[in-house]
Amino acid sequence: MGLEFRSADERATSLAGDLAAQLTRAGFDGASLRDVPILRKSDLGARQKADPPFGGLVKGPVDLVFQSPGPLYEPGMVSADWWRFARFLRACGIGAGDIVQNCFGYHLTPAGSMFENGARAVGAAVLPAGTGQTELQVRAAAHLGCTAYAGTPDYLMVLLEKADELGLSLGITKAAVSGGALFASLREAYAARGVRCLQCYATADLGNIAYESAPDSGLIVDEGVIVEIVTPGTGDAVPEGEVGEVVVTTLNPDYPLLRFATGDLSAVLPGQSDCGRTNMRIKGWMGRADQTAKIKGMFVRPEQVADFVARNGAVERARVVVTREGEQDAMRVLVEATGDAGGLEASVAEVLKLRGTVEVVAPGSLPRDGVVIEDQRAYD
C-alpha cells in the first residue's frame, strides 16, 4: 500500500516534517507556509534571468535542463520518480509488463522525460515516441504490443484511427493523458474502444500535482506536493469548495518550489475518493487565474485588486468588471462591503491606477468562481 492510502493524520504529520525541512532548505527556517510569499511565473523568470539557469533554487548539479516555454528553464533528474508520475501511472493500472507508448515530446520540453521517469518507477518499459511519424508509431505499437499510451488527450485517437486505416489492431488498453482538455465525449470514445483513459494535472516547473484514479471523480493531490487554492493575486486560501488559483509547494529537496502560483483555477472537491486514496482532491482545470487585463492602455493585475481589498477594511471581496461603453473601455469595481464604504473610488484610482465606478453589492452576492477581473469586452 502506498502513501496515498494512509490516514489524514499520518499524512499531516509526515508532510509537516517534510515541509519544515523544505522551508529550511529554501531559506525560510522556522517559518510557516503562509509566511512564504507567492512565487509567480514572472518572479521565477526574473530570478532565472538574474541568476541563470535556475534562479538559485537548485543547489546541486542536475541531469537535465529543459526550456519550456520560451525563456523559462526547468531542471530534471533521472532518479526514481523525480517528477512524481508513478502514483498516477499506478492509478492507471500501469506497471511491470506494460510497454508505454510515450507520445509526449522529449525535445526542449520535459513532458517526455517526466512520463518516462514515472514509467520506470512503476517498472514499465517505454517506447519514446513523441508526436508525429504516426504510421511508424502505429506499426511499432502493433509489433511491440504496446499496452499503454501516455500523451495529450487527442493524439491517441490519431493513432487509433491510423491503425484502423492500416488494418492493424493495437493492444493499448490504458491511457495516461495530460497537457490539454480531456473532453467527456473523447473519454467515452476511448472507452468504447476498450481504452481506460485517466488524466493528471502537471506543469513543466512542478511535475505532477494531482491525478485521477477514476473518471469524473476529481484529481487526487499527489503525496509529494502541498496544494493550496487561493484568491488570485493573494496568498489567502478561499473557503473549501470555492474556485481559486492553484498554488503548489513541492517537497522535492532537489528543487524546492514554495507556493508556486500555477496561474490555473481549480477548487477543492470535498470528501475522499472511492478508490481508497485519502488525500485532498481538486476539480479539474477551471480556467486561467492570470486575469491581467489591459484597460484604457494600462495593465490591471489581480495582485492590485487584492491590494485594494487589503487597504480597505470595509471591503470583503472585489471584482473588477471591464466593458466597452461606446468606443471606450469602462471599469466597474463590484465590492462586497460592510461598514463604511466611503472613499473607495479614490482608493481604486490610487491602487489600480485607473478611474472606475465602485458598486457596493450584498455580502455573498459575488460569484465564487475565482474571477477577480472579469473582462466582458467582445474581441471578435
Added chain:
Amino acid sequence: MGLEFRSADERATSLAGDLAAQLTRAGFDGASLRDVPILRKSDLGARQKADPPFGGLVKGPVDLVFQSPGPLYEPGMVSADWWRFARFLRACGIGAGDIVQNCFGYHLTPAGSMFENGARAVGAAVLPAGTGQTELQVRAAAHLGCTAYAGTPDYLMVLLEKADELGLSLGITKAAVSGGALFASLREAYAARGVRCLQCYATADLGNIAYESAPDSGLIVDEGVIVEIVTPGTGDAVPEGEVGEVVVTTLNPDYPLLRFATGDLSAVLPGQSDCGRTNMRIKGWMGRADQTAKIKGMFVRPEQVADFVARNGAVERARVVVTREGEQDAMRVLVEATGDAGGLEASVAEVLKLRGTVEVVAPGSLPRDGVVIEDQRAYD
C-alpha cells in the same frame, strides 16, 4: 585512468573473460568467437519477427524500446553508460560542469537517449533538444551557457549561423558528432569558430563502437566491444590494414549481440593513438559492405561469393564485376587462384545461380578494398 589506457595484455586477458561469459549467456558456452555465426541485420529482423520484440536476445525487462529504422527494434537501459558513450565524451573533454545541447532525436530513435546516458555517466548536464526549433535552441544555448554539442555533424553549423543572425554568442567549444559524414572542411570551419569537433562510430543496435580522441588519427575501439574486420559475406578476418566489413561483438550482458555485421566497411589503422589510449583503431567509414546486386533479375549476395570461394580449394579470393553489354547485364568473376582452376564456371552457375565468365588473375592482384561485388553499371 580508464581502461582505455591499460596494456594490450591486460586488455586481452580481461576481454577474454568477459567474452567467455558473454558466449555462455548467448548459448555458445565454451565456443570461440570464430565459431559463432555472423548475425546480419536481416537475421536480426527475422528473429525479432519470430520472437518479438528482441528475438529472444534480451532476457530481462528493459527500460526503453526503440524502433530504428523501420521494423527493427532496439532495447535500452538507463543504467550507467549502458551504450558506452562515456569514453567518447571524455575524449571530447566533456564532464562535470558541462551542459550538453543534445541535438540527437529522442523519438523512436535511440540516438538522443544514448548521448544523454553517456553524458550522465561523465557528470555533464544535458539539454534534450532534438533537431528543429532552431531559434529556441539557440536562445536556450545562450541563456544556459551550453558548453558542448552532441548531434549530427551538420546541425551544429545551423545553430551557429542562427546565433550569428540573432546576434547571440554561444559558449559551445566541444562537439561530439555521429550519424553522418564529418567532412574535413566542416571540422576546420568548426575549429575556426573555436569548437573542437570529434566523431564516433555508433549504430542503433550496438551503441558506441569506436571514437576519435583527436582529428584524423582513426577511431579507437571502445573497451566494451570486440571489433573484427572481415571479408564481406564471411566471418573471416582480412589481413590487418585491409578493408572489410565491421563485425562487432558487445560485452553488455543485458543485450548480447555476437558478431553483428554492421554492413559498414572499414579497416584497422595500425599502431596506437598518440593520446595514450591503447586499443585497436579503425579508419572511419569506408562505404557499405552490403554489396548485394540484382543481376539479370537475380540477387547476388556477398555470402554467395564467399560460398563460391569456400567450395573451390584453388580459389583464394574472388570479385564479381557486373557490367552492361548492350542492353544486358553481364557478370564476370575475377579469381585469384592457385592450382587447378577448372570447373569454376559451373560452380559460379551453381552457387551464384547465374552464368558468368571466370577470369583467373594473379594472386595479390585484386584490390584489397573490401569490395566483393563491384557494380560497374551506370545508373544515371
